[in-house]
Amino acid sequence: MKPTLPILFASLILAIASAAYAQDETLTVPRSIEAGSAFSIQNAGSGEAALYIVGPGQVLKRTVQLGTSTYFPAGSICNAGHYVVILAQSSGTTTGSFDVTPVSAPSNLSFFAKPSRLPVGLHGGITGAVYIFDVYHNLIAAPTPVSFELSSPTGVVQKQQASTRVGAAWTAMDSTSQQGSSKFVAQAGSVSSTSIIRQVPGDPCDLKMSAQPSGQQLDLQTTPVLDCSGNAVPDGTIVTFTETYPGGQSTVDVPLKRDIAEVKMPAHDGATITVASGVVLGNQIRWGK
């Protein structure tokens, strides 16, 4: 009795399937290992073969005796990733693959903090983003707790907790009310990274000037120029005095010196004098008639 065509096809498929299974059995590869840890790859058969482990981040080649287990000591593969395994022998090649996962303990942080300098009292003005890496500089993708701390010059500390999402976490914090340098720290496990944020006074607040006659001139002088948190606005900040009088106008820019700005201007009868710094307007004085 001759076998029918469907039976022949079924037999052929079974033969191919069993051959594929047998081929897979010649190579036993771990499904996953931790970066830097030791591992073994087993193979069946006899004779000599070349074993390749290939990933974009690392490549290994070994000559192996078939029917033995090839041992890779700790530190053989440190870069996390997906690795292809090829066992090449005279009769053909067998392939497999495995993953190398990062070590779970954080060892390095990449911390981006911005800006390095900003005015005091700015809501959400300071941002920090952090990426967490293991000892081999693999990004730790598993959720990992991170703490952010911003300490002001007066010792006040803002704290925030976050958890990484695929290795990254971020925060936004307010600049403090005191000028000076603040430490901005990101910490994961026992590893931390610090950035220094310089907080400078904000725009002048409540700008005031007074006028005193001095012969044909007026002595104009501001009170100490402070921001809205009471910090002295830096020397060198420009204060603009403008005198408008019948038939003309004079403008003088004066840098702050020891917190105040002063200038002499002609004492025109009926003049109106204003003071400003940047977009902040101060008081107005009307002189004479």
Add this chain to the structure above:
Amino acid sequence: MLRHSALVCASIILASGMIAAQPEVSVDTSQLKGPRPLEDQTKAAAVRDYLESWQGMNQALEQNQPGLLDEDFIGTARDKLADAIDEQAKAGIQTRYEDRGHHIQFLFYSPEGLSIELIDDAEYDVQVLDHDKPVSTVPVSTRYIVVLTPAEVRWKVRVMQADSK
């Protein structure tokens, strides 16, 4: 006439071959977190530069020339690939990475604009050659975590790490 037809046929075959060589790419921003919006122009530049980095990586690993990484890679990613090229060269190996598809999901654009993180479900073939002799070609489907940082005129890959799905 016959010559013209042959030329047209050749052009079509060549064009279809070129089209087939392009990987399929899809981009998804629905998983993007963070306070900074990702503008279309930035997204397009990041995708373009990331896809070009695959070409740069392939050329560098195929020719065992670490210098070819410089245009697309920086920091840890560049160092690790350069080390792999060094290992390949010592073992007489070359590898070819032919990418067939990328499903790119943007995850994070850092608030100060200094990094973009994405994941890429990539499909590619990796061919291993030992002393110029092909050993095997293996189809791979895996997920990459990628961190891009801005350089002078383009986004460069700072982290490129396959992750088990």
